[in-house]
Amino acid sequence: MQTENAFNKPTEWTADIKRHCAIEIAAQKYGPTNKCGTISLINAAAQTVVKWKGSAHSAVADTLALVDLVQAMAVVGHE
Structure with missing residues (x-):
């Protein structure tokens, strides 16, 4: 909406x-891992086959990991 x-x-x-x-x-699927009741991207990725492509916490690497995480959760959800 900002745009x-x-x-x-x-x-x-x-x-x-x-x-x-x-x-x-991911927190619902793999369980929360922090006091906020959510899961970090790196912990969620560790629950799947997601491999980091670059440095964690860089915009590109985090975006690619998130895309891979969503795809991995979707595949598992349909098996």
């Missing part, structure tokens, strides 16, 4: 978007 607001565009359509948080799904 829509910045360019004075309508934002009503965003109310219809169904949002999902990959980390919340």
Whole structure:
């Protein structure tokens, strides 16, 4: 919505978007590992076949790990 607001565009359509948080799904699937009741990306990745591509906590490596995590959870969910 920030972009829509910045360019004075309508934002009503965003109310219809169904949002999902990959980390919340991972916490439900693998169990929470921290006091917040969630799981870190690195702990969730360790529960799957996800291999880090680059340095953890870099934008590119974390994004690639998240994509791989979502794919891994989807595959396991359909087996």
